Amino acid sequence: MIDFHTHTPAWRTASWLGGVPFGADEFVAFMDSAGIEQALVLSHDGLFDATPEANDDLAAFVGRYPRRLIGFGTVHPRRADAPAEVDRMLNRLGLRGLKLHPWLQGFSMHELALDPICEVLAQSGGILLSHDGTPPYSTGGQIAALARRHPSLPVVLGHGGLHDTWREALAATIETPNLYICICGTPPYAAREILSRAPSHKVLFGTDAGLSDRKSQDYAVARVAEIDGWGISDEQRRAMLVDNPRALLAAGR
Amino acid sequence: MIVDAHVRLGRGREVALEADQLLATMDALGIDVALVAPDERCIAYDNRAGNEHVAAAAAASEGRLIPYAVANPWRGRAALDELERARDAGARALNVDSVLQGFDLLDGLLDPLLDFAADAGWPVYVRTGTPPSALPLPLAALARRWPGTPFVMGRSGATDFWIDAAPALRHAPNLYGDTSYAPWDTVLVELGRDPQIGPSRLVFSTDAPYTVPSSELRRVLDWPVDDDARRDVLGGTILRLLDPALH
Numbered sequence A: 001m002i003d004f005h006t007h008t009p010a011w012r013t014a015s016w017l018g019g020v021p022f023g024a025d026e027f028v029a030f031m032d033s034a035g036i037e038q039a040l041v042l043s044h045d046g047l048f049d050a051t052p053e054a055n056d057d058l059a060a061f062v063g064r065y066p067r068r069l070i071g072f073g074t075v076h077p078r079r080a081d082a083p084a085e086v087d088r089m090l091n092r093l094g095l096r097g098l099k100l101h102p103w104l105q106g107f108s109m110h111e112l113a114l115d116p117i118c119e120v121l122a123q124s125g126g127i128l129l130s131h132d133g134t135p136p137y138s139t140g141g142q143i144a145a146l147a148r149r150h151p152s153l154p155v156v157l158g159h160g161g162l163h164d165t166w167r168e169a170l171a172a173t174i175e176t177p178n179l180y181i182c183i184c185g186t187p188p189y190a191a192r193e194i195l196s197r198a199p200s201h202k203v204l205f206g207t208d209a210g211l212s213d214r215k216s217q218d219y220a221v222a223r224v225a226e227i228d229g230w231g232i233s234d235e236q237r238r239a240m241l242v243d244n245p246r247a248l249l250a251a252g253r
Numbered sequence B: 001m002i003v004d005a006h007v008r009l010g011r012g013r014e015v016a017l018e019a020d021q022l023l024a025t026m027d028a029l030g031i032d033v034a035l036v037a038p039d040e041r042c043i044a045y046d047n048r049a050g051n052e053h054v055a056a057a058a059a060a061s062e063g064r065l066i067p068y069a070v071a072n073p074w075r076g077r078a079a080l081d082e083l084e085r086a087r088d089a090g091a092r093a094l095n096v097d098s099v100l101q102g103f104d105l106l107d108g109l110l111d112p113l114l115d116f117a118a119d120a121g122w123p124v125y126v127r128t129g130t131p132p133s134a135l136p137l138p139l140a141a142l143a144r145r146w147p148g149t150p151f152v153m154g155r156s157g158a159t160d161f162w163i164d165a166a167p168a169l170r171h172a173p174n175l176y177g178d179t180s181y182a183p184w185d186t187v188l189v190e191l192g193r194d195p196q197i198g199p200s201r202l203v204f205s206t207d208a209p210y211t212v213p214s215s216e217l218r219r220v221l222d223w224p225v226d227d228d229a230r231r232d233v234l235g236g237t238i239l240r241l242l243d244p245a246l247h
């Protein structure tokens, strides 16, 4: 399976939800324990302080296991050098996409500064993954509006709308061709509903691993195990865990 | 003794759970008792039908199901009449969902219902996590005005308002957290090791039918806390809140 939402440790910045530090070897050991073949590893420090160094650190982490780990860096969209940094991330550092966390990073998806960033990303075959599920800056409708401005860029809702905006996230995914939905921290009843109503090729799954107090990432292992209790079909499971993430990652290249 | 502090019985928008199914799950997981609330429609609108439904399920359960009472506070005096009827039929706690019921925790509408709960000696469960009208910190401010009433912060602000759970629990000593959805190795450890909170301020709930109940229980069993603390989380605390004299 492919885990479409994990994080590196917060090496420099976190004073909340930091978890314990771990190395790439330990992270891959966690992946093995949960049956995860590949993981999308998102920036963590960069969400608090989006520096080029945070992207360098992420690239070094995923570079230890290039066949297992796929990195998504970040930028602060209002910085003038953000499009150039996205170009560097994808074309020099080998990262595959951009993670944005609008409420944590403090911007709106409607800000026009995002357009040149998304253009570079689309030209480089990258993917945009955004935190979603949380007003005021991270709702599915807001992220879909950005996706409509960049129809050739695959955009992923990183949390399937969480508890409060999953119906909006699902509706946005249905009506927006280039919008995908990653079930991650979404409650099981909502996950089941998303799987039954979203276009079947658009649903992904993530554990949000990397924030645990244990290097073994116990909650992430539990989230994979919990899928057995969702009441979904084998076809839905395989599409979400294997076929869809593989196809989306392949399309970007 | 394992007590599930919050379940909804009936049919929601995307979910359904009936008493026989709930009791079978409880048997399979070793859960002795569950507090049962009416379904979404009955919390929002048809309070009478919901209260009667959970009271009947409880009456037939040989003590394994304990009913919550619901009343939409917009109904004013009729809401209090409804709570009285529910109490006479066996309800032991008040259940509040300010999103389904369409009010703000601090607008005053709920106050007469909280007076009723205080008189009845009921704990009050309030579902939290949805901005802006169902959040941990406004609930803490409300709870401080009824210091003799225990309030359960349903879902503990899951998910992005987990960050407010600890400040809310520190602010109101009569506020209790709920384990549903919360990973032990991120959220629960943080609350458990806080000297002003501690594991005994948390109550286990499955929040069925929205969850996978076995996963909800597994997480609390996996959490490395001492036996006394785990006993409290899994039932000791909620039983004391329901009946301070007996426990």
Ligand SMILES: [Zn+2]
Residues within 6 Å of the ligand: A005, A006, A007, A208
């Ligand atoms: Zn994340």
